[in-house]
Amino acid sequence: GAVVSQHPSWVICKSGTSVKIECRSLDFQATTMFWYRQFPKQSLMLMATSNEGSKATYEQGVEKDKFLINHASLTLSTLTVTSAHPEDSSFYICSAQEVGGKETQYFGPGTRLLVL
Amino acid sequence: GNSVTQMEGPVTLSEEAFLTINCTYTATGYPSLFWYVQYPGEGLQLLLKATKADDKGSNKGFEATYRKETTSFHLEKGSVQVSDSAVYFCAGNTGGFKTIFGAGTRLFVKA
Numbered sequence: 001g002a003v004v005s006q007h008p009s010w011v012i013c014k015s016g017t018s019v020k021i022e023c024r025s026l027d028f029q030a031t032t033m034f035w036y037r038q039f040p041k042q043s044l045m046l047m048a049t050s051n052e053g054s055k056a057t058y059e060q061g062v063e064k065d066k067f068l069i070n071h072a073s074l075t076l077s078t079l080t081v082t083s084a085h086p087e088d089s090s091f092y093i094c095s096a097q098e099v100g101g102k103e104t105q106y107f108g109p110g111t112r113l114l115v116l
Numbered sequence: 117g118n119s120v121t122q123m124e125g126p127v128t129l130s131e132e133a134f135l136t137i138n139c140t141y142t143a144t145g146y147p148s149l150f151w152y153v154q155y156p157g158e159g160l161q162l163l164l165k166a167t168k169a170d171d172k173g174s175n176k177g178f179e180a181t182y183r184k185e186t187t188s189f190h191l192e193k194g195s196v197q198v199s200d201s202a203v204y205f206c207a208g209n210t211g212g213f214k215t216i217f218g219a220g221t222r223l224f225v226k227a
Contacts, residue, residue, distance in 0.1 A: 004159075006159070034215075041222075042219070042220070043205065043217050043218065043219045043220050044160075044205070044217050046214065049214070093159050093160065095160075104148075104150070104162065104165060105162075105215055106162065107152070107159040107160040107161065107162075108159050109158055109159040110157075110158060110159040112157075
């Protein structure tokens with residue numbers, strides 16, 4: 001149980017295009033999902049907290065117009081990197097917290113984005 | 117503020133050696149504590165957790181005990197295998213939405 005999927009797992013795009021990453025909780029409902037960014041050999045940096053049916057809460061320094069988050073249902077959150085640039089290349093990981101769950105987060109396998 | 121501190125890596129061990137990765141947490145309350153493992157090119161997997169003092173989390177031969185006095189949650193395994201090579205993250209949550217992660221400790225196990 002408690003499986004989180006991400007799609008796509010790899011994406012290569014041209015500079016200036018937008019990329020959408022999906023995060024799904026497959027066997028549980030998640031009122032809260034989190035989006036992280038991880039640079040090589042570093043820890044996770046929380047970008048935003050996504051709550052179903054409401055606006056996402058962004059961490060300081062994260063541009064909300066650059067990284068659009070939509071949490072449309074209890075099993076799906078999407079992150080759209082708009083007008084991507086090479087510096088947006090990174091490993092993006094989502095996690096989901098089960099409704100009524102006690103702090104445990106379940107992570108997706110990550111999406112590696114390369115912007116050329 | 118809240119923080120998680122874990123030992124710097126990389127840690128290099130021979131197969132069947134004993135493993136300890138130290139982790140301490142600073143918080144205003146008593147958080148739930150977690151260890152996550154990240155294999156190359158993958159996301160994080162929950163390895164074990166403890167939600168209150170003196171709890172011991174265990175999984176796949178790994179153990180960690182929540183020590184209230186020092187808010188420590190050191191990860192141990194009696195005999196590591198090559199397949200245990202990964203990055204290990206200690207994390208804590210005080211009951212709010214945010215989980216605080218340590219910097220990660222990279223483990224290399226040699227055959």
